[in-house]
Amino acid sequence: MQERPRRRRFRTRRPKAEPRPTSSPAPTRPGRIEPRSDRRVPIRPPQPRGDRGRRPQRSRDEIRPGTPCVILLDCREGEPDRTGAPAVFEGFFDFETGDPRRSGGGIPRLRVADERLWGFECWWRLDPGRAGLTADDREQLEASKRLLRGLLRDARRSGAFRSLPART
Numbered sequence: 326m327q328e329r330p331r332r333r334r335f336r337t338r339r340p341k342a343e344p345r346p347t348s349s350p351a352p353t354r355p356g357r358i359e360p361r362s363d364r365r366v367p368i369r370p371p372q373p374r375g376d377r378g379r380r381p382q383r384s385r386d387e388i389r390p391g392t393p394c395v396i397l398l399d400c401r402e403g404e405p406d407r408t409g410a411p412a413v414f415e416g417f418f419d420f421e422t423g424d425p426r427r428s429g430g431g432i433p434r435l436r437v438a439d440e441r442l443w444g445f446e447c448w449w450r451l452d453p454g455r456a457g458l459t460a461d462d463r464e465q466l467e468a469s470k471r472l473l474r475g476l477l478r479d480a481r482r483s484g485a486f487r488s489l490p491a492r493t
Contacts, residue, residue: 388428390416393455394435397448397466409458412437412449 394412417431418424433444480486
């Protein structure tokens, strides 16, 4: 006869009930530290049943479709350079099918004039004030390029990327 595996018992999520008071207080032992009541985790007030299935409120700084953006650097080759061009954030999409996705599971897509760019084809930032490419953006872009060149140079020298040519 084959023995069935035992089922695991799951603990309940309810907090354990407080012990009932007795007529005489429990004797205290010397040297024993009393637990501090201010360290207890406060129990959440029960929520009404109707609110449990709702999505949490969206934060104000969350990116939404239609938000204005600016292209900091167009990384594509052979296409018109869209650096500094104003863009509109269209949302997060599945790369293969083009279906809309939530922010955690998709790739950002931008609309620049009459074409669409994936978020990984360019460096971009939100531009709610529609200020365009600023002098500060240019400085940060040049600093980022220098850092990336240095990282690639160090990687070539260390041999981490054998496929890259060993230029100095």
